[in-house]
Amino acid sequence: MARFAVGARVRARPGDPDGHTRLPRYVRGHQGEIVDDHGSWQLPDEALRGTIRAEPVYAVRFAARDLWGAGSHSVIVDLWESYLEEAAQ
Amino acid sequence: MGGQAGFGPVLAGDEPPFQADWEMRVAALTMALRLREAFTGDEFRDAIERIPPADYLAMSYYERWLRALELLLAEKELLAGHGPATGHGAAAGDGEAAGG
């Protein structure tokens, strides 16, 4: 079951995990909005440690101003559910 | 890589997917090994990311692929006993067989 719905505000987890991840550095710790649900896909971080488990992947839209301090564009990044937490109110 | 500054302009005319014959051969070898399930796409990406950063930045795209293939095949011992440096027992002193 998908934990987040389209429109939800989320935060990409901060920090720097050991090993392979597909959470790009430039969005870590930043807030964005779920804009699409891509269905469930195998989580690469765990697969490399021998655990095969699929979980929801979301398209998360970040404002350039939040990421870079400037810019009017948006960046949409596809993130596994484990990479996300609910945004602070 | 995303957002990192200082890489200069995008060479928009830099078109050919493969700029040398060996690059195409690395891509073909990678595809063959993937079809054989010698490693997963995640393992391949991870191997590329484990290249030390200074080397990573100094290498071309397909040099990184080649290094990742060498790394994965060695780690998984898929070539064990088949490398030119380790076979050929009695012929090891033969210059041609040793292959430099």
Add this chain to the structure above:
Amino acid sequence: MSGDHGELPVAARVRQLEDQVIAAGLTTDAELDEILAGRYRTGSPANGARLVARAWADAGFRDRLLADGNAAAAELGFGASGGGGYGYRLKAVQNTAQRHNVIVCTLCSCYPTSLLGPSPSWYKSFAYRSRTVREPRAVLAEFGLELPAETEILVWDSSAETRYLVVPARPADSAGLAEDALASLVTRDGMIGTAAF
């Protein structure tokens, strides 16, 4: 020594590795020849162009393409898979007068190869991967694409298992063209988002 890969010229390292992989029984000369001859390479920008042309010609198909890229691609006989035959979710994103989409993969070089063929060298470059998410307007200008200041830019970073296809806005002077003629207008760069169409 032959075990010291770093000292061999790169082409020789590739030949040595091919020999070792073949000796280990993991592939054959014949299989590598077939791959190099393109037997497994079904991807081409002509495939993506057919999807875009159909979307331009047929609003119903356009809506289906935007709603479910894989199903719409399948209608025209195209699968959605990467180089090793592994599946991806296809998501088409549409350019409009107000909005421009551009595709990048900052982590590696993810790309819808079945619909666009092998990616151009610049797509895999550090410059494109690093800068497109940060200053897309400047990057697009380097491709000769100057967008109006009021155009909203969406940059899609293909960081998971979805691959993106940009559906460019239909050129204004293309009224009345048949689908084949429309397809011939569509470029690979238009479907990445670094050209207008």
